Amino acid sequence: MRTLRIIGIVGSAALLFSASAAFAEEQSSDIVQSVKAEVTKAVNATTKDALEVRMKNTSAAATDAKQTVKDRVQAAREETENKIKTVREETKKKVEAVRGEVKKKAEIVREGAKKEAEIVREEAKKKMEAAREEAKTRVETVREEAKTRLEAQREKATQRLADIQDKAKKQLAEKMADQFERLNRTWTDHFLKLLDRYDDVVQKMRDRASVAASAGRDLTAANAAIQAAGAAIESARTAVVAQAEKTYMLDTTSVTTTTSTTTPSGQGELVQGLRKAFQSLHQTLFRDLFALRDGVMKDARAAVQDALQSLGKVPKVDDDSEESATATTTANQ
Numbered sequence: 001m002r003t004l005r006i007i008g009i010v011g012s013a014a015l016l017f018s019a020s021a022a023f024a025e026e027q028s029s030d031i032v033q034s035v036k037a038e039v040t041k042a043v044n045a046t047t048k049d050a051l052e053v054r055m056k057n058t059s060a061a062a063t064d065a066k067q068t069v070k071d072r073v074q075a076a077r078e079e080t081e082n083k084i085k086t087v088r089e090e091t092k093k094k095v096e097a098v099r100g101e102v103k104k105k106a107e108i109v110r111e112g113a114k115k116e117a118e119i120v121r122e123e124a125k126k127k128m129e130a131a132r133e134e135a136k137t138r139v140e141t142v143r144e145e146a147k148t149r150l151e152a153q154r155e156k157a158t159q160r161l162a163d164i165q166d167k168a169k170k171q172l173a174e175k176m177a178d179q180f181e182r183l184n185r186t187w188t189d190h191f192l193k194l195l196d197r198y199d200d201v202v203q204k205m206r207d208r209a210s211v212a213a214s215a216g217r218d219l220t221a222a223n224a225a226i227q228a229a230g231a232a233i234e235s236a237r238t239a240v241v242a243q244a245e246k247t248y249m250l251d252t253t254s255v256t257t258t259t260s261t262t263t264p265s266g267q268g269e270l271v272q273g274l275r276k277a278f279q280s281l282h283q284t285l286f287r288d289l290f291a292l293r294d295g296v297m298k299d300a301r302a303a304v305q306d307a308l309q310s311l312g313k314v315p316k317v318d319d320d321s322e323e324s325a326t327a328t329t330t331a332n333q
Contacts, residue, residue, distance in 0.1 A: 124206055124230070128199050135192065135237045142245035143185070149247055180248035180285050187289050188244040191297055195237050198304050202229050205311050212317045222317075225303075225310035232303035236296040243292050248285045250277055 205226050209219050311317060 118210060125203060128203060128230070131234060131237065132196060132199065135195075135241055138241045139188070139192065139244045142241065146245060146247045180250075180281055184243070184246065184248055184285060184289070187292075188240050191240045191243075191292065192237070194297065195233050195240065195300065198229070198233050198300055201304055202226060202233065202307065205229075205307055208311060208317060212314055215316075215319065217314050217317060219311075219314060222307070222311040222314055225307040229300070229303040229307040232296070232300040236300040239292060239296045243288060246288065248281055250274075250281060 205222075209222055209226060212222075213219050
């Protein structure tokens with residue numbers, strides 16, 4: 001019995017202990033859960049605070065970084081602007097230096113071209129004046145020589161014209177005998193004056209070309225045309241002098257009669273023969289004059305006109321300004 005009582009006590013005690021242990025374990029579990037909850041809460045709070053702090057720090061860092069970037073961009077921009085400004089200043093100085101150098105070179109070229117053109121122009125002018133004087137002297141000489149020849153022809157013509165009994169016809173024939181020489185003299189003098197005028201025009205073109213050349217213009221074609229005009233004038237002047245050397249006096253050796261000039265029949269033959277001789281002389285004179293007018297004189301005039309047109313095609317041919325010369329020299333470099 002006692003043993004059973006002891007077993008019962010021990011069992012009750014064990015049951016009580018087990019219950020206490022179970023209660024303690026349950027209580028411990030609640031505490032653990034509570035602690036876990038507190039810890040979790042504390043951790044969450046800490047994490048939240050940490051996140052807030054981190055976010056604040058991140059925001060501040062981002063703001064600082066943004067400001068830093070902005071400052072760097074501003075600094076880079078200012079540095080770039082300074083570099084651009086420096087480059088501009090250096091470029092401006094270089095351009096000014098080059099411009100000054102080009103200006104000096106242009107002045108040197110301009111002066112050299114001007115002096116050279118003046119020399120060429122003076123030589124051409126002297127040559128032109130010499131050609132005029134030579135032509136004038138030559139015309140005077142050939143006319144004096146022709147005068148000697150004409151005296152003999154005129155004497156023969158006068159003797160032949162004296163056979164004309166009709167006084168009016170005789171006076172007309174005597175007048176016509178000298179008329180052809182006067183016509184030749186008049187027209188050759190006129191042609192020489194025209195050629196002198198053409199010379200003056202060519203000389204003016206040379207002056208304009210000289211000014212244009214000193215300003216840096218390209219006068220290659222114009223100078224060639226001016227030179228051609230001068231050559232055409234010289235050729236025409238030579239031809240005019242040759243025309244002035246010719247004589248146009250009635251040749252009475254071809255005027256013959258079958259009967260005596262004292263008879264009416266002889267008088268008719270004489271007048272008819274003289275008329276044909278005068279017509280032939282007239283045709284010869286004007287054929288020569290027209291050939292001269294429509295030949296070398298026309299060629300000289302056309303050459304002068306071509307030279308004027310060629311010179312007129314040169315851009316700003318009469319502009320000798322310093323700026324224009326500098327610009328042209330710069331463009332040709």
